[in-house]
Amino acid sequence: MNQMAALVDPMVPAPFRIERVKKELSDTFTLDLVPAERKRSISFLPGQFNMLYVFGVGEIPISISGDPGVGDKIVHTTRAVGNVTNAMWKMGVGQTIGVRGPFGTAWPVEEAEGSDVVIVTGGIGLAPLRPAIYQILANRQAYGNVCIMYGARTPEDILFRKELEKWRGQFDMQVDVTVDHATGRWGGKVGVVTKLIGRGGFDPHHTVAFVCGPEVMMRYAVDTLVERGVSEKDIHVSLERNMKCGIGFCGHCQLGGDFVCKDGPVFPFDAVADRFVIQEL
Amino acid sequence: MVQDMGLDKLIRDHPFFEGMDDEALELIAGCAANERFDAGQYVFREGQPADKFYMVRHGSVALEVRAPGRDSIVLQTCDDGDVMGWSWIVPPFRWKWDARATRLSRLVSFDAICLRGKLDADPALGYAMYKRFVRVIAERLAHARLQMIDLYGIGKE
Ligand SMILES: Cc1cc2nc3c(=O)[nH]c(=O)nc-3n(C[C@H](O)[C@H](O)[C@H](O)COP(=O)(O)OP(=O)(O)OC[C@H]3O[C@@H](n4cnc5c(N)ncnc54)[C@H](O)[C@@H]3O)c2cc1C
Numbered sequence: 001m002n003q004m005a006a007l008v009d010p011m012v013p014a015p016f017r018i019e020r021v022k023k024e025l026s027d028t029f030t031l032d033l034v035p036a037e038r039k040r041s042i043s044f045l046p047g048q049f050n051m052l053y054v055f056g057v058g059e060i061p062i063s064i065s066g067d068p069g070v071g072d073k074i075v076h077t078t079r080a081v082g083n084v085t086n087a088m089w090k091m092g093v094g095q096t097i098g099v100r101g102p103f104g105t106a107w108p109v110e111e112a113e114g115s116d117v118v119i120v121t122g123g124i125g126l127a128p129l130r131p132a133i134y135q136i137l138a139n140r141q142a143y144g145n146v147c148i149m150y151g152a153r154t155p156e157d158i159l160f161r162k163e164l165e166k167w168r169g170q171f172d173m174q175v176d177v178t179v180d181h182a183t184g185r186w187g188g189k190v191g192v193v194t195k196l197i198g199r200g201g202f203d204p205h206h207t208v209a210f211v212c213g214p215e216v217m218m219r220y221a222v223d224t225l226v227e228r229g230v231s232e233k234d235i236h237v238s239l240e241r242n243m244k245c246g247i248g249f250c251g252h253c254q255l256g257g258d259f260v261c262k263d264g265p266v267f268p269f270d271a272v273a274d275r276f277v278i279q280e281l
Numbered sequence: 282m283v284q285d286m287g288l289d290k291l292i293r294d295h296p297f298f299e300g301m302d303d304e305a306l307e308l309i310a311g312c313a314a315n316e317r318f319d320a321g322q323y324v325f326r327e328g329q330p331a332d333k334f335y336m337v338r339h340g341s342v343a344l345e346v347r348a349p350g351r352d353s354i355v356l357q358t359c360d361d362g363d364v365m366g367w368s369w370i371v372p373p374f375r376w377k378w379d380a381r382a383t384r385l386s387r388l389v390s391f392d393a394i395c396l397r398g399k400l401d402a403d404p405a406l407g408y409a410m411y412k413r414f415v416r417v418i419a420e421r422l423a424h425a426r427l428q429m430i431d432l433y434g435i436g437k438e
């Protein structure tokens with residue numbers, strides 16, 4: 001457990017003040033949170049999540065989407081899909097949110113040094129991967145080719161579009177974006193994100209892949225990566241299960257013999273392959 | 282007869298033709314030509330005779346359906362390396378959609394009339410080609426299904 005979690009009781013939410021709200025898409029928003037009581041430095045690893053508590057409504061796991069190199073705030077990007085996320089969507093600057101964490105395993109960003117890195121993601125799945133991308137970019141020369149393959153439902157649903165454009169313009173990584181549905185006004189690619197994998201400029205035998213998105217998308221993405229020759233042990237996926245405690249006590253997020261909150265959410269694919277396709281474990 | 286050594290090599294190196302013998306490749310290359318389309322230019326239009334199929338060298342071609350009174354709907358784009366079009370092997374040999382270059386695109390076209398004759402006359406070659414197209418069609422079908430299931434939806438709309 002890292003520094004921030006060690007300082008506090010992991011079951012007691014710390015109050016954080018909303019410093020900034022950014023509307024990203026019609027149903028997706030980013031909150032910048034700062035400690036409400038006393039200033040302290042915040043550290044986390046890319047891929048970890050916090051339990052966010054909307055007082056009087058409920059508590060949910062949300063991945064951290066900010067830059068791990070920036071230690072004075074935490075950033076979360078959330079899609080409003082239900083009770084708690086909709087309540088959060090209505091909150092404004094200055095309001096308080098409870099935070100427990102950071103929890104869970106991280107993308108193996110440092111272990112990937114010396115290899116090509118392939119990031120395959122779709123929809124809101126780009127948010128939990130953004131900290132990994134920041135960390136890779138901060139140490140770009142340590143990696144081989146870096147490819148980001150991102151899929152969204154329509155051009156209007158492309159998350160962090162400006163940043164994707166900026167990364168594409170930097171010439172030191174391949175950024176490919178595709179959408180499932182579009183009209184003739186869209187000048188980019190149309191088709192499933194897995195199609196991008198077949199054409200990606202990476203050496204499958206020296207590649208570490210990070211995959212995050214809806215589970216169906218991840219299954220097909222992993223299949224295609226394996227078909228291209230990437231080993232299952234070098235493919236990492238981030239899984240989602242309903243959570244309560246977030247720290248391995250309650251069993252709510254159990255997946256076979258693992259707890260997604262403690263043993264995950266990021267798993268090497270070979271560790272979860274047998275459970276990946278089985279619904280409702 | 283091989284029209285263009287560059288073209289011959291391109292065909293030989295393309296994964297679609299992997300495993301084909303030299304004689305077959307030479308026959309196929311004999312039906313091939315380079316074509317260039319500017320952004321916005323149509324490669325083919327719905328209803329026209331499907332007398333070619335294509336391989337995208339560089340660029341992007343949108344397969345789209347025209348819808349009166351609204352913007353056209355793009356079904357998919359064919360990008361670098363993609364093989365495009367199979368209406369040439371399915372009667373009545375007419376294109377089902379429009380294909381429009383979304384940027385400057387260089388394609389290799391294969392003359393279907395020339396090819397159909399060769400495939401009919403040589404069943405082994407016909408089988409080898411059909412096998413490859415079935416793979417492309419199956420992949421497109423799988424992708425179309427994934428596009429259809431609204432992967433990124435919230436699951437209960
Ligand atoms: C480790 C982990 C990290 C996560 N990171 C993020 C993140 O960074 N950003 C983010 O937006 N979400 C993230 N989630 C998902 C998030 O926790 C859920 O969307 C949230 O718990 C929903 O709570 P709710 O009360 O708003 O919805 P509920 O009222 O519980 O659900 C309402 C309905 O919304 C739908 N729904 C619920 N969850 C999801 C979902 N994840 N995807 C699609 N539909 C859903 C279901 O149909 C459900 O019946 C993460 C989940 C986990 C386990």
Ligand code: FES
Nearest residue numbers: 244246250251261
């Ligand atoms: S949420 Fe309680 S064990 Fe994972």
